[in-house]
Amino acid sequence: MKLNNILQAARLFLLALLIHSPFAQANTEAAPNKITYRVKPAYRDSLNMQVSFRYKSDQDGKLVLRYENDSWGDKNIFDCIGSFKVEPEPANISFMRDSSLIIIQTEPNQLTGISYTIKQDFNEPLKNYHRYRPIIQQEYFHLLGMRLFITPDELFGDDTDTAVVEIIWDTPAPGTIFHSSFGSGLHQELELTRVMLYASYFVGGDFRRYQYDFQGQQVNFLTRGNWQTFSDSAVFELLKQTIPTHVSFWKDRLDAPFSVTLLPTFEEWTETSKAYSIGGSGLTNSFISFASNNAGTGLDRLVWLYNHELLHKWIGNTIRNEAEEKQYWFSEGFTEYYAYKLMLKSKQLSLKEWVETVNRDMIVPYHNSSVNTVPNSALTLDKFWSDREYHKLPYQRGFMYALLLDQQLKQRSKGKKSLDHLMLELLQSAKNNPSLRFNHDVFKALLLKHLDARAIDDFEKHIVEGKLIALPKELPEGLYIQTEGNAPALKIKEQANTVKLTQHLAL
Template sequence: MLTMINMRAPLRCIIQFVFCLLVFNYGNAFAVTPTEIKLRYHLDSQLNNEQLVLHVRLDMKGMTSKRSVLVLPSTWGDVNGLGNGIQHLRAESANTKITDTSDPLRKFLEVSDSTSASISYDVLKDWDGPLRENVRHLVHLEPTWIEINTGNALIHPALKPSDPVDCSFEWSIPVGWSLATSFGVRDRQQHFRGVWDRVQNAVFVAGDFRIHKQKRGRERLFLAVRGTWCVSDDEAKKKITEIFAIERAFWKDDDFPYYLVTVVPFDSSQRGVSGGGGFTDAFSIHTAPEEGFTIGLLSLFTHELFHAWNPYKIGRMPNAPEDIYWFTEGFTTYYQSLLLWRGGLLTTQQYLNAMNQSLRNYYLSPSRNITTKELIQLAQSGHGKDQISYDRGAAIALWLDWSIRRKTHSQKTLGDVMRELVLEGRTQGHSFPELTSDQVFAVTSKYISVDEQAQMKAFVNGIVNVKFPGDALQPCAVEQLVDIPRFDIGMSRDQLENKRVVTNLEAGSEAQKAGIEEGDKVIKLSVYWDDVTKPVDLTVERGGAILPFTFRPTGASLGLVPQFSLQSSTDSQSCPPPLSTPR
């Protein structure tokens, strides 16, 4: 799933562009059992003194205990503490009581009738100031528009991701408002029946959004945009459709009934930031008004769209997903830049830059040799998703793709493995099993030797570091060991991002050498966080003068890391690396 990333770093983004893509309904492939719980959300927007309040009533049926646990909104992706806008929680059904637990984000729900109960509460905007990056994860409730998701706005019973649910949403919003969600467009009454994971990762926007539809065969692509953005609605729709075509061609699959992309620009005072996140059959973008489709944004969108197949057309995510993140997130990370390169949206040099960044992240990570068991334990103790699953998995994918091509003389590729896994998922019918590492190993065993299978399992578990030969990307690129310096901005990042002021300037840092001074007021900032290969562009106001500075954010050496560079005789616009050969 989704990862929110700071777009100025490779794959770290921040955009407020509500661009909801409705694609494939994985939940409906699940055989819903008679024990499913029924959830009915009634969402009523109410404008009180220019403040929009969302009143929510939840009716629950099919509960199996007289004492259940309610989960309050708190988390979206890796961001916590999102439930401060929840107020006036109360029981609505007779003989129902809500009491505290030791966890403020969970409540006990006690009922005399053990099969049904109703509650209600209000959702309020709990932040001030302009729409900006550091509030984009919070609920957006404005007089003319709404943007929420399950993680920051919906109370629900404690459920496992694979639990079956029958869920409906009934919206009471002003006449003339648009509505677009993970479950449909325009219809004020929406219904979903499938696994809870699909509801848990849903997004909802309403209000002054411009809705555009693109239809191709069975595919319905919707774009919901509000505000002013430097990219026209037609251009945005064209770019999104282009990426869809690239991914469909890779998977050889046109079965995408619905997908939504939402776009919400930040306030005009926000510059140099863009980002987004993946949801159920949807992708949301938040961006500075002057930021277009950056490489980071294109990569993130490609990554999240790839999840429509991996894992959602292969198998259900397990309740301890850290066991399979190396595949679902890591292999997806590998393909995000590869597919953009194949589609002509990245040059070969840009493709290599993205791969090199992932390799740097992997080889320099303090978590490089953490085991799968340890990742699961960290998650159970409240630790967020570790970046190592992305970068180690991407390195494994590069090694595996090369190994398959070498053994089969380029007659087969990792793409064949991915498509075979999807085909297996389709043949399971309604059983649609849980996705496991053993399932992936079983398919890859058809393409690599027994020794390579054992080596791959050691890579996955962090026992051995991933290694591949220097000719893995020849004839276009060669591998060499490069001394990588530590990323060092040379000042307080928190004050730079949130206060736009230079504080704690480090003596001898590249920032100081460039001429930046303590106390400078920053009026423009462009930085690719954690990427030492990209310069920092910083404009400050000092004594009435406007001064631009550029410097490399480098510090002490971190060590030698394998990196790929173009052969001196190679044309970066036309070179087709063997790993990129479409199949």
């Protein structure tokens, strides 16, 4: 082994010890800051949300507020701010879109009252690409925490620091409901990080709510509109089937009530134009989902979506990326791999359906992609949100790498271990050390522990440098590779023992 490889291996070994050390815990911090928001949902009368809070300026009379203007693929979110008032009247207010800041100049150490409204800034029918913008209509509202709350910049320190966030909501109008990532309480006092507040949702209006108890925690499903191709009860049953599989896989539990929303969007479905779209996001103790309310969106598409988004409770929200898009190959690609794996394990997909689906959605598109060999450093947030092929790349590349790695681990251990063991170990490390952030060194330390230095070379080659990932040379008995056009695809041999093959793939 070359000297630089020996040094790298030693460094990764020491990192592995640190990751798994019982002493690698976050330091105890001072009492968190606190803020109280009062929210009046004025969607029926004024098509806006009215929010107010009080906060003290610093010793120089400056109060710096944060509101993310460009984030999650959305731009110009400042356009959603309606009225903005400050009391006592300040000397100056500067809206700084480029830095997502609002700077108020007032008296030193002045307790300042802020009141503002948030409005919907588009008039066309709701489409999937509107999903992260404030949605405020006469019948209902749907907002992310990052779109509803303007926050004092000093309220949170780094991404592990917490603050006490008190939210007091006006009573909903008769015949309507209110719900959020934090439950249905109108007076909520929560200790949150900035990310936990941003990655939360708040809905109200003509939603329908369904609830059941899972291991002592309430699971909530909320939807609205009249669905064309499935019923509320079918989606609710899907949740009931999916949650136990995931909790069992992770050897974990729901540590708080969990909530899911499903919102209908409009995409045209005619003889000449057949468009549909589905999407979602894993949030704090919840996820949101959106689907075209037309013939193109069947329940089978929600099965995939709900497996993917539920996995983000663990991959993304517990095992957190250090540099977001630089680890999307993991947080989206490994999530994609495990969505299909758990669907096979839980019989939501048959073996035939699993092979057909991963060929159609992952393997063939990856090999046909025009960007499948760009280095990981070429994926920027702007490209991820604006270029469809770059957006798909981390899902596809991460899936292919997870498939390769899973097979290597099974072969090396003669079926005694799989990628599951590495994932469970990583989860436990993240739970033991909440300040741990997933990065390439953390992952390579695990590779070195479970495989050897050759696995690190493969990682550098395929993930960092972006070289094409071929299907594993040694496939489980019963599978073979067949070229379709310019891309390889998995096929099931006629004489395959499908029960044994399914068990191997789901291991």
